[in-house]
Amino acid sequence: MARAGLSPVAQPRANDGKPNELDIFLEMEAAVEAALAPLVDDGTLRADALASLGPLVEPPRDPAHGELATSAALALARAARANPRELAARMAMALARDPRVASAEVAGPGFVNLRLAPAAWDDLLVAILAAGAAYGRGAPAGAVLPVNIEFVSANPTGPMHMGHCRGAVVGDALANLLAFAGHEVVREYYVNDAGAQVDVLARSAHHRYREALGEEVGEIPAGLYPGAYLQPVGAALAAEFGDRFRAAPEAEWLPLFRKRAVAAMMDLIRADLQALGIRHDIFSSEAEVLASGAPQAAEAELRARGLVYDGVLEPPRGEPSDDWAPTELPLFRSTAFGDDVDRPIRRADGSWTYFGVDLAYHRAKAARSSAMIDIWGADHSGTVRRIVGAVEALTDGRVPLDVKLVQMVRLFRAGEPVRMSKRAGDFVTLREVVDEVGPGVVRFMMLTKRPEAMLDFDFASVVEQSRENPVFYVQYAHARIRSVERRVAESGIVPVDPPPLARLDADERALVRQLAAWPRTVRMAADAHEPHRIAFFLHEVAAGFHALWNRGNDDPALRLFVPDDPGLLAARLALARATAQVLRLGLGILGVEPAEELR
C-alpha cells in the first residue's frame, strides 16, 4: 500500500520515536503477546491465531475486574487446545513478572484482570504532561501519499443549506482525526460545474442580469433558481458587460455566465464553510476533468482489461417508458464488483455520464493518495458499488476507497418539519443556524450521533436548549480547570515540583485511568473512521472531572485548590492539567473551541 519515495517528506512530530509508551493499552497488549510467546514457540499456538485477535486489552466495565483486562486466553483456548483458565493462569504468571503490574488475576471463565502499580500510573501522568499537545498523537506514517478525504462537494448553485452540514462536519472532523492519528491528510472538494444544473444556474444569473439592467423581468420563471443570492451576481455581470448580452442568443453568453456564476457560488460556499471552521486543500473541477481527456484515458484502460464493453442494458424496471430504446452504450462491468447492472459511462450521443467523469476523477485522485474517503449523502447509496468497483479496478485494489454515507438531517422548527427545496427557494441555510447557535454547537450536535443514523435537528429547540447541549458540559469542565489555574497563578503559591503524585486518592486515580484511554480512543476512532467516538469520550472525561470537582463542595479538603498544602495542590493540579490537555485535544479534533471561561 505504501509507495515510498513518492510523497513529500513527512512532518516530524513531537513524539517521534516513542509513541507507544504513552498508550498503556498498546503497552499491555505487547506484554500479553510476550506472555503468549512461549506458546507460539513450543507450537501450541499458531502465530497467525495470535495476530488475528482483535483488541487484546480492554478497560473492564466493572472496576472489580481490575484496571485492564484481557480475554485473550478465552479467545485462544480453542486454537491452543487448552483449558482457558489454565491458559489464563500461565498468562497471569508471566504478566505478574512485569514490574508495572501489581496484580494479575484469573477470573471468570478465563479473563486475566490486571492492576498496575500506582507508580506506573504516576509515571504515565508525568509522561502525559510532558507530551502535552502530542499526547495520543499517532506517529507519522512516513513517506507515504496522503489520505484523501473528499467531502461537502455541494453543487455550486447556491449557498450551503443544512442538508450539507452534517457531511461537512463529519468530513472535517474525520480529517482532523486522521491527521491527529498520524496520517497526512488532503481535504478535497469536487465541484460539479459541468452538469445541466449549472446551465440552469447560468440562465438564472442571466435573468438577474437583465433585472440589474433595469429590465422589468417579473416573476422568476419556473425551472430557474429563485434565490435572492443571485442578485449580486446579476449586478456584477451588468456592471462588467453592460447590456451586451441582454438580448444575445444563449450560446453567446451561457459558458461565460456559467463560469462567473459558479465562481460566485463557490465564494458563497467557501464563506459558509469558513463559518464552520472548514477549509479544503483542493477544489477539483468536474469541467476540468472532462476537458482534460481523463475520461477517455480511463475508458481506454478499462477497455483494455475487459472492464468496459459496448452493450445494451435491460429496459428500466417498472412502468414502461416511451423515451427508452435499446441502445448500445459503453458499459463499466460493475456487476463484477457486486452491482446489480453494468453502468454506462457515456450516453447515446457520446457525452460522458456523471459516473464516467467521476470514475476518471477518482482515478486521478488515487494516483496521488494512499487511501481515499468520500463523504456522501445517503441519497447516493445506490452509486457506491460502481465507484468502489471502479476504483478497485483502476488501482488493482492498492488504494482503498471508503464511501461513508451520511444520513439525512431532518429539520424541524418548533416541532414542525421544515421543507428543503432549492427550487422553491425556501431552505434553511447553514449560515442562519451557525449565526444563531454558533459553530461549536452545530459541530458538536452533528458529531454526537453515528452518521449512518438519521438525525433530527430542531432549529428552535437547539437555540433554546443550547445551555443543555453536551458541548457546554465538556467546555465547562475545561473552564473549571482554567479557573483553578488562574487562581493558583494569582495566589502566588508555587506548587511543589515535581508533584508528589503518590498523594492522589483512589477517585483521582480513576480519572488518570480515563485519560490513559485517550490514545486508544484516537486509534480506534481513526481506524473505524468514526469521529463521533471522540465526542462521547470527551463527555465521559468531563463527567469524571465534574464528579471530582463536586467532592470539593461537600468537603473543602477535597478541592483542587488547597492553598495550605502546596504538595497536594501540585498533585491535583497535575491531574487537572492533564485532563484539560485531553479535553483540548479532543475538542480540537471536533473543531470546537475549548472555553477558558463560562459564565
Place this chain on the structure above:
RNA sequence: GCGUCCGUAGCUCAGCCGGAUAGAGCACCCGCCUUCUAAGCGGGAUGUCGCAGGUUCGAAUCCUGCCGGGCGCGCCA
C-alpha cells in the same frame, strides 16, 4: 420487487472486528450552593437490546429469515 441504513429505558441516542450484572443525556422523584463557576454533583426509578432461528464456552454485538421505518433504485446530477 431489489439495494442500503436504522430499529437498545417514556424521549434522543452510545455500546456492535462476541466476553464477565446492558450505559449516558433529557424528562420524573429525593438530596447537595454564606458559591475552588450548581451550565455541576450524589441517589432513586425505568429495558422481551424489533421478532424468530442459527453459530459459540459465551450474542445487543456474527449469520439466515421475517416485521417496521428512512433513503435510493434512469443514458438525472
